[in-house]
Amino acid sequence: MDCHTPLILPSLLAADFANVASEVKRAEDAGAKWLHLDVMDGNFVDNISFGPAMVQAVRKHTEMFLDVHLMIHRPDHYLDRFVKAGANNISIHVEAEYNTDVETTLKRIRSSGVQAGLVLNPATPFEAVKPYLGMIDLLLIMTVVPGFGGQAFMEAETMPKLLEAKKYRDTHNLRYHLEVDGGIYVNTAPIAKRHGANLFVCGTSAYGPPDMKVAMEGLAAAVS
Numbered sequence: 001m002d003c004h005t006p007l008i009l010p011s012l013l014a015a016d017f018a019n020v021a022s023e024v025k026r027a028e029d030a031g032a033k034w035l036h037l038d039v040m041d042g043n044f045v046d047n048i049s050f051g052p053a054m055v056q057a058v059r060k061h062t063e064m065f066l067d068v069h070l071m072i073h074r075p076d077h078y079l080d081r082f083v084k085a086g087a088n089n090i091s092i093h094v095e096a097e098y099n100t101d102v103e104t105t106l107k108r109i110r111s112s113g114v115q116a117g118l119v120l121n122p123a124t125p126f127e128a129v130k131p132y133l134g135m136i137d138l139l140l141i142m143t144v145v146p147g148f149g150g151q152a153f154m155e156a157e158t159m160p161k162l163l164e165a166k167k168y169r170d171t172h173n174l175r176y177h178l179e180v181d182g183g184i185y186v187n188t189a190p191i192a193k194r195h196g197a198n199l200f201v202c203g204t205s206a207y208g209p210p211d212m213k214v215a216m217e218g219l220a221a222a223v224s
């Protein structure tokens, strides 16, 4: 899939954790091709979600592309476990602490046969990720301060940065996807699309409504 094709990614964080297998199936039946999994260590962000065991459990129930977002310090330390668990993309934060460094970690992700993503928080300038843009498959621009679902889309703080990332990609002949995550609904997804996003992570807006298929179709129509 190229970096211009729009895609809605349900975020498992908003699913019912007591029924993970059926929640994964619900996303698949609603038309999802990629599933977003938020890993939080209670340290890099102020919340704890799940680790490689959850990724492995989900993998057993689906062929969907698993987009794993590591909101953790020392992602390089845990990398191999997420690869083994069945991740298809692993995204790491530019703001995280590393035993080695960002570049080495991105190269390790790709040499494990997995796609590599880089993430930046709303307060982090685009300049921080520039040195790594030639070595990634995906750039995730957080549209909320990460840690919790259900927050409001931070348009003013993040959209200029998204546009900058799109212009930089296009002028440098790069191909990374531009992903947004946080507060993405039918009214905010088109704003992100206009600024260059093609991957839209949807927690509350996808898993919240009783009919997930209708919700996903509405979100897809909003960015088509």
Ligand SMILES: O=C(CO)[C@H](O)[C@H](O)COP(=O)(O)O
Binding pocket: 011, 012, 013, 014, 036, 038, 144, 145, 146, 147, 148, 149, 150, 151, 181, 182, 183, 184, 201, 202, 203, 204, 205
């Ligand atoms: O990374 C995240 C929060 O840190 C999530 O992907 C979260 O699930 C987004 O949720 P919502 O769509 O409800 O804003």
